[in-house]
Amino acid sequence: MELDLGAVRAFVAVADDRHFGDAADRLGLTQQATSKRIAKLEASLGTTLFHRARTGTELTEDGAAFLPDARALIALADQAVRSVRAPRRPLRVDVLGTRLSPTELIRSFHEAHPEVEIDIVTSRGLRSGQPALLSGAIDVAFARVTGELDPAIAYQPAYLEPHHLLAGRKHPLAGRRRVRMADLAGTVVSMPGNEPGSEWADYYHHLRHEFGFGVETAGPDFGLDHMLDEIARSADRCTFGGERMRVPWHAGIVQLPVVDPTPLYPWSMLWHRRNRHPALPVLIEHIAERVRPFDPATQWLPPGEPVR
Numbered sequence: 613m614e615l616d617l618g619a620v621r622a623f624v625a626v627a628d629d630r631h632f633g634d635a636a637d638r639l640g641l642t643q644q645a646t647s648k649r650i651a652k653l654e655a656s657l658g659t660t661l662f663h664r665a666r667t668g669t670e671l672t673e674d675g676a677a678f679l680p681d682a683r684a685l686i687a688l689a690d691q692a693v694r695s696v697r698a699p700r701r702p703l704r705v706d707v708l709g710t711r712l713s714p715t716e717l718i719r720s721f722h723e724a725h726p727e728v729e730i731d732i733v734t735s736r737g738l739r740s741g742q743p744a745l746l747s748g749a750i751d752v753a754f755a756r757v758t759g760e761l762d763p764a765i766a767y768q769p770a771y772l773e774p775h776h777l778l779a780g781r782k783h784p785l786a787g788r789r790r791v792r793m794a795d796l797a798g799t800v801v802s803m804p805g806n807e808p809g810s811e812w813a814d815y816y817h818h819l820r821h822e823f824g825f826g827v828e829t830a831g832p833d834f835g836l837d838h839m840l841d842e843i844a845r846s847a848d849r850c851t852f853g854g855e856r857m858r859v860p861w862h863a864g865i866v867q868l869p870v871v872d873p874t875p876l877y878p879w880s881m882l883w884h885r886r887n888r889h890p891a892l893p894v895l896i897e898h899i900a901e902r903v904r905p906f907d908p909a910t911q912w913l914p915p916g917e918p919v920r
Contacts, residue, residue: 617689619653620682622646623661628680630668702729703891706741706753709734711836713773713856714754714879721898728891738811745884751892753882756811757918766885768896769903770875771856772911776870778859779850780843785868792872793823793912800826802843802851804833812877816852818914819875840865873912 625635626646636646656660661675671679707714710732722730733750735741741753757767769809777791785791801820806829808811813829820827833839837860843849844864852870853859854877859867881899883892906913 614633615656615685616649616652619649619656621686622649623653623675624679624682624686626662627671627675627682628668630670632664632669634828664902670814700776701889702731703752703889703895704722704731706733706735706744706750707743708737708754711858713771713854716858717754717771717807717879717899717902718855720902723892724898725894730896736807736810739809741882743881748884748887751883751887751889752895755882756815756878757880758811758814758881761882764880764885767880767882768900769878769900770881771879771902772904772906772913773854773856773879774869774873774911775877776853776855776857777850777870778840778843778853779866779868780846780864782847783850783866784848785850786866787814788868790871793870793875794872796798796870797824798826798846799850799913802828802839802841802849804829804831815877815914819912824911836860871911873908877907878913878917 614661622635622639622641625639629635630637632646632650632651633643636643650661657674657678658703659674660672660741662668663672663770696835707718709715715732717854722728733743735753738755738758741750741755742762744750746762754770761767762780777785778795779786785795788795801816802914803816805866806816806827816827820879840860840862841864843851844862848868853867855869881896883896919920
């Protein structure tokens with residue numbers, strides 16, 4: 613036997629209001645339609661649920677016994693509907709670091725769509741972003757895609773970010789307008805944030821082997837401001853930054869575009885294929901419309917980079 617949820621809902625309303633007319637008004641039905649639903653339910657159950665009188669309506673013994681389960685059935689049905697409807701909550705976005713370019717991508721999206729609420733979170737890149745997407749802890753992650761992703765995760769290119777060199781004013785390259793990759797041969801680039809096993813450490817492994825510079829990862833990572841102070845005091849230290857990275861102004865630091873070729877850091881946007889947040893398709897379209905194509909004649913990416 614299958615119960616009609618509309619009839620069960622009418623039964624609960626009448627049980628609460630003790631009056632068919634009042635229940636009908638609350639349900640947005642006529643009194644006759646409400647009576648028909650109750651009659652149908654009673655026929656399905658093979659019992660009488662209400663005693664009807666001029667002064668109102670009272671539950672029968674069977675009606676009182678049925679009421680708790682009827683309430684639970686309606687509550688479960690309402691919960692099932694809510695589970696497939698898009699939740700009205702902020703879009704949760706993992707940007708890896710708030711100084712990095714994905715934050716600027718999301719800021720641009722928010723300016724174009726101020727009605728979308730956004731929560732910014734940070735983590736440790738692809739290693740933590742993928743599990744968070746699978747668990748539903750976040751809606752979107754930005755990372756460089758390496759290795760095999762879980763089939764439930766979709767992704768698209770988000771930004772091929774050109775590199776800049778950050779150097780102190782006493783550095784031999786500081787007086788130039790731009791730096792060629794060949795000029796960095798034999799240079800040691802400070803990158804204490806290169807975590808072993810991270811997708812960015814892998815990227816710089818390929819870059820340094822291609823162009824013959826060294827990477828120094830020793831020492832604790834006290835953050836960008838501290839590293840800029842150290843670079844500004846040095847005559848030979850430097851580091852890389854991205855074109856849209858928020859680098860704090862520093863009197864002792866110059867920021868130079870890197871060319872011939874320009875290394876690009878391939879940011880991708882990742883999400884769960886079954887995510888139904890209403891703002892997600894809007895963000896996907898916004899990001900896709902702004903991706904610049906890769907030019908192999910003037911730009912560099914690691915071999916086999918999955919840019920599509």
